[in-house]
Amino acid sequence: xxxxxxxxxxxxxxxxxxxxxxxxxxxxxxxxxxxxxxxxxxxxxxxxxxxxxxxxxxxxxxxxxxxxxxxxxxxxxxxxxxxxxxxxxxxxxxxxxxxxxxxxxxxxxxxxxxxxxxxxxxxxxxxxxxxxxxxxxxxxxxxxxxxxxxxxxxxxxxxxxxxxxxxxxxxxxxxxxxxxxxxxxxxxxxxxxxxxxxxxxxxxxxxxxxxxxxxxxxxxxxxxxxxxxxxxxxxxxxxxxxxxxxxxxxxxxxxxx
Amino acid sequence: xxxxxxxxxxxxxxxxxxxxxxxxxxxxxxxxxxxxxxxxxxxxxxxxxxxxxxxxxxxxxxxxxxxxxxxxxxxxxxxxxxxxxxxxxxxxxxxxxxxxxxxxxxxxxxxxxxxxxxxxxxxxxxxxxxxxxxxxxxxxxxxxxxxxxxxxxxxxxxxxxxxxxxxxxxxxxxxxxxxxxxxxxxxxxxxxxxxxxxxxxxxxxxxxxxxxxxxxxxxxxxxxxxxxxxxxxxxxxxxxxxxxxxxxxxxxxxxxxxxxxxxxxxxxxxxxxxxxxxxxxxxxxxxxxxxxxxxxxxxxxxxxxxxxxxxxxxxxxxxxxxxxxxxxxxxxxxxxxxxxxxxxxxxxxxxxxxxxxxxxxxxxxxxxxxxxxxxxxxxxx
Ligand code: SF4
Ligand code: SF4
Ligand code: SF4
Ligand code: SF4
Numbered sequence: 174x175x176x177x178x179x180x181x182x183x184x185x186x187x188x189x190x191x192x193x194x195x196x197x198x199x200x201x202x203x204x205x206x207x208x209x210x211x212x213x214x215x216x217x218x219x220x221x222x223x224x225x226x227x228x229x230x231x232x233x234x235x236x237x238x239x240x241x242x243x244x245x246x247x248x249x250x251x252x253x254x255x256x257x258x259x260x261x262x263x264x265x266x267x268x269x270x271x272x273x274x275x276x277x278x279x280x281x282x283x284x285x286x287x288x289x290x291x292x293x294x295x296x297x298x299x300x301x302x303x304x305x306x307x308x309x310x311x312x313x314x315x316x317x318x319x320x321x322x323x324x325x326x327x328x329x330x331x332x333x334x335x336x337x338x339x340x341x342x343x344x345x346x347x348x349x350x351x352x353x354x355x356x357x358x359x360x361x362x363x364x365x366x367x368x369x370x371x372x373x374x375x376x377x378x379x380x381x382x383x384x385x386x387x388x389x390x391x392x393x394x395x396x397x398x399x400x401x402x403x404x405x406x407x408x409x410x411x412x413x414x415x416x417x418x419x420x421x422x423x424x425x426x427x428x429x430x
Numbered sequence: 431x432x433x434x435x436x437x438x439x440x441x442x443x444x445x446x447x448x449x450x451x452x453x454x455x456x457x458x459x460x461x462x463x464x465x466x467x468x469x470x471x472x473x474x475x476x477x478x479x480x481x482x483x484x485x486x487x488x489x490x491x492x493x494x495x496x497x498x499x500x501x502x503x504x505x506x507x508x509x510x511x512x513x514x515x516x517x518x519x520x521x522x523x524x525x526x527x528x529x530x531x532x533x534x535x536x537x538x539x540x541x542x543x544x545x546x547x548x549x550x551x552x553x554x555x556x557x558x559x560x561x562x563x564x565x566x567x568x569x570x571x572x573x574x575x576x577x578x579x580x581x582x583x584x585x586x587x588x589x590x591x592x593x594x595x596x597x598x599x600x601x602x603x604x605x606x607x608x609x610x611x612x613x614x615x616x617x618x619x620x621x622x623x624x625x626x627x628x629x630x631x632x633x634x635x636x637x638x639x640x641x642x643x644x645x646x647x648x649x650x651x652x653x654x655x656x657x658x659x660x661x662x663x664x665x666x667x668x669x670x671x672x673x674x675x676x677x678x679x680x681x682x683x684x685x686x687x688x689x690x691x692x693x694x695x696x697x698x699x700x701x702x703x704x705x706x707x708x709x710x711x712x713x714x715x716x717x718x719x720x721x722x723x724x725x726x727x728x729x730x731x732x733x734x735x736x737x738x739x740x741x742x743x744x745x746x747x748x749x750x751x752x753x754x755x756x757x758x759x760x761x762x763x764x765x766x767x768x769x770x771x772x773x774x775x776x777x778x779x780x781x782x783x784x785x786x787x788x789x790x791x792x793x794x795x796x797x798x799x800x801x802x803x804x805x806x807x808x809x810x811x
Contacts (some may be wrong), residue, residue, distance in 0.1 A: 203723045227651065277786045321718075328723050333716040337701060337737045340787070343663040344705030345732060347513060349463040352787045354490050362700035362787050376463065390698050397488070397788045 179228035180328065182214035184248050186234025186241050187268060188297060190311035192259035193217045193233050198316050206229070208325055210339060225251035229326060235261040236269060237296040249303040257299045260312035260415050264384055267312070269296040269418030298419070309334065312382040312415035315367055335366050336387045339379045342366035348373045358398050358411065363389035363421070384416040392423035405429045431639055434655055435647040439627040443474040445588070445616075449549040449646045454586055457518060458551035459511070464492050466511035468518065471551065474505075483508040485597040485670070485780065487542025500622040503791065504610035506552060509596035509618075512785050514708035515557055518775070519581055520805035523703075526715065528727040536726075541577065547584035553614065554592055555600075555607030558779040559589075562613055566771045567711045586637060589614035593661035598780030598795055600740055604673055606777045608665040616641065619658040630658040673778060677796045678765040684799050686756070693795055694752035696788055701734035703782035703790070704759060707768075710734070711777050735759050760792060 183193055197218060199206060213223035235243050242358030249255055260266050271279055272376045281286040299305055309322055318334055325332035335341070339361030343350060348370055351357040367383045373398035385391075395408055403411065412426035449456050450472065458471040461478040471477065480502040484491040495501035501761065553561070561582075569579040571702065592599075592608035601607030610617045615638035619630040630650050633639050650658075702709040714733040719726045733740055735758045741748040749755045756798040767775030776792065783791045 202721070204456075209721050306655070308658050320721075324719060324721050327721065328719045330717070330719065333718060334738055337734075338699070339701035339732065340698075340702045341705060341732075341737070344702060347517070347522075349467075349512065350490075350785060350787065353488055353512075353785055354464045354492075359787070361697040362702075372763070388698075388699055388750075388752065390695075393696050393698055393788055396696075403462075 178211040178221065179207060180213040180226075180233070182225070182227040182248075182252070183217065183231045183367060184214075185216070186232065186245065186262065186299070187237040188234030188259065188261040188266065190217065190383070191232070192311070193231075195258075196231070196316050197315040198416060199352070202320055215258055223414075226253065227251055228253050229323070230255045231256045232262050233259050233301055235265045235268060236293070236296060236297045236302055237271075238292050240291070242302060245299060245302050245306060254306045254326065255299075255303065256307045256309060256312075257305050258309045258319065260310065260382065260384065261296075262299045263308045263310050263332045265296045265298050265418035267415050267417070270413060271296055272340075274417060280382050298418070301362040307332070310353075310365055310383045310416075312368055315369055316410045317369070318367055324365065336364055338362055338374065338386045339364045339366050339368075339383075342368075342370040345372050346370045346374060347385065351378055352397075352401070356401050358401055358403060360394070360411070360414075362386075363391050363394050371417075380414050381412075381422065382415045382418045385421035391421060392422045392428070395425065395429070406423075431633060431642065432649040433632065434446070434650040435631040435633070435642065436654055437631055437645055437647045439503070439628050440474070441478070441590070441645050441647070442505070442550065442629070444645045444649075446471065446474065446551070447643065448641050452641075453546060454549035455544075456551060457515075459508075461492075461507075462784050463488060465743045466492065466508055467513050467705065468511075468515060468550070468552075477505045479503060479505055481508050481594055482594065485509070485599075485725045485784045487783050487791050488785075488787055489789065490784050493588075500676060502623055503627045504620060506590045506618075507594050507601060509592060509594070509764060510554055510779050510781060512706050512781065514560060514706070514779070515553065515782070516560070516708045518548060518550075518562075519578055520564065520568065520584070520713075522709065523729065523731045524577075526728045527731050528725065530598075530772060531724045543577070544581065547586070549586035549588065551588045553587050553589045553610075554606070554659065554779075555589065555610040556601040556604075556777040556779040557708060558589055558613045559601075559604075559606035560779065563767075563771065563773055563775065563777065564711060566773070567709075573631055586641075587614045587616075589617040589634075590618060591619040591658070591663040593620055595665045595668040595670060596780060596784075598670040598783040599778065599780035600673050600780060602653050602666045602669050603675070604774060604778030605775060607684040608669075609662045612637070619661060621655070621657055621661065621770070628654075630654060643713065648780040669790070671780060671783070671793045673764075673776070673793050677776070677811075678768055680796060680800050680803070681757075681761050681765045684759075684803070687799055687802070689795065689802065690753035690757050690800050692798075693756050693790060695789055697736075697752050697763075698788060699736045699738075699754050699755060700787060701736040702785050702787060703792075704734035705732060706737060706785045707763075707782040708781070709763075709777065712740070714740075735762070740807050760795060762778040763792070764796070
């Protein structure tokens with residue numbers, strides 16, 4: 174008899190669905206994944222719902238409503254391992270820009286009937302609410318990294334997910350540095366690798382989709398970016414991209430307010 | 431065959447063809463996204479003609495030479511780019527072996543070896559020095575890397591003497607260049623004047639001599655040899671940087687110094703300096719399994735002492751502070767390498783200065799520490 178397959182659930186909170194789609198995007202490997210785990214709850218892929226508890230929960234999205242703050246606790250309670258996937262779940266996502274302004278002001282300017290809206294004042298990462306076993310960064314996550322995390326989890330080993338900078342990724346890949354050869358701004362030196370070197374390989378600076386590197390020195394990078402022509406306002410905006418609410422970038426952008 | 435020969439520039443094609451007939455994969459400088467990288471070249475026209483480079487801390491631009499000048503025809507008037515030959519002999523990512531589960535055990539499959547030996551064309555003196563440094567690490571001593579060693583032993587080297595130095599070069603003060611002093615099969619010096627585009631060729635090995643037999647050459651005249659010597663002398667004069675000869679000792683006696691914190695405030699810990707350094711040899715290995723656990727492979731990839739995980743031992747990284755990581759790097763290069771391998775770990779190629787996004791300069795850091803000592807001695811502090 175085949176060994177019992179671990180039950181996998183995929184949960185969505187405030188997010189665009191892009192990270193969950195990375196799982197479907199696994200195409201060739203998807204069948205192997207489906208062989209190794211029982212996909213018990215994944216609304217994006219199937220309406221079938223198998224009740225918890227679950228061995229592995231993948232959580233996408235940030236916590237932006239009182240209802241979500243409540244629901245993430247229930248997900249945690251039903252999950253042996255909880256892995257957050259993507260910039261929303263790990264940093265609060267692009268929607269964490271709302272944290273910079275009073276909620277009433279924002280809701281009032283967007284909705285005709287603000288009184289119907291029940292939202293929290295902030296968009297926060299899952300880790301701010303419940304215990305998390307592993308955080309996989311990226312906006313969106315890289316499907317190879319997702320497979321590696323699942324693979325490592327199923328095989329009881331540590332996932333090979335690097336903590337080093339995007340610059341290392343450039344050099345491993347043989348990419349030519351856009352900052353040194355063209356003077357283009359790049360957040361790579363303070364950004365964790367993992368995307369697969371997407372932007373520098375296309376001759377663009379890195380946008381920090383994978384969040385801050387293990388020990389970012391944004392102060393030193395800002396000094397350099399200024400000599401490349403960025404002013405205070407553009408620096409402030411530069412750190413407020415997809416992972417704006419990661420503490421290192423939040424602080425860095427405040428430095429340029 | 432005389433020691434120094436003269437060939438016309440079109441004979442480079444004959445050299446490349448000769449090597450390819452002998453089964454070599456010919457690699458040399460190529461133009462890529464505004465810089466020079468080493469890749470496959472099959473014809474002389476693959477060489478970037480008429481370029482010079484502008485290099486400073488955190489700054490690299492490749493600029494076309496004046497089209498009306500002699501340099502417009504040149505093949506080698508730029509110096510080194512971001513990627514050294516290290517990339518080919520010690521690849522950034524490499525599979526070491528693969529294992530498959532079999533009845534009651536597992537079967538090992540070694541990594542595949544490359545079918546063709548390399549011929550490197552355009553190896554600068556600092557790069558020959560770097561190859562010799564990496565040879566000590568990978569092919570000599572008790573822990574030889576058999577893959578590196580077999581590749582390296584078969585590699586044919588055509589060196590090129592620099593006739594112009596870059597803004598971040600300091601090989602002269604490291605005594606590694608700009609003239610190649612051995613360790614090559616052939617060594618070229620580019621001559622550009624009214625008499626045309628020619629190369630002096632020094633023969634450094636028996637395979638080098640054999641290859642030259644296929645090429646049309648003549649004995650170089652003393653005035654031509656002198657012209658070549660002068661051209662290399664010009665490179666000495668245009669060296670952008672210099673390193674103090676007592677750098678290793680200066681660092682050794684200043685393990686605690688305010689400059690470490692100063693440089694750490696500027697340093698991004700991005701690791702570019704170690705990745706581009708032609709002598710840095712650190713790597714990490716990771717094991718990857720197939721989803722069903724039936725297969726596994728071990729991969730090796732470049733690592734750096736600037737990565738926090740590099741010094742991770744039980745409980746956390748040993749070098750948490752950027753100051754400690756920068757000090758590790760520079761003291762390894764300039765001080766402890768001598769004790770470990772009997773040479774400097776730095777050849778003066780300048781890559782770490784140019785390709786540091788914030789332009790931190792190994793020569794300037796040493797000089798600053800030395801200046802602070804002098805200030806103390808002279809009672810200025
Ligand atoms: S392009 Fe950006 S990420 Fe890549 S090496 Fe340069 S600064 Fe670093
Ligand atoms: S300087 Fe750092 S990366 Fe380079 S060889 Fe030494 S320890 Fe390794
Ligand atoms: S330490 Fe810098 S100058 Fe010295 S060999 Fe390495 S990259 Fe070149
Ligand atoms: S010295 Fe420069 S290249 Fe090296 S880690 Fe620091 S910032 Fe990066």
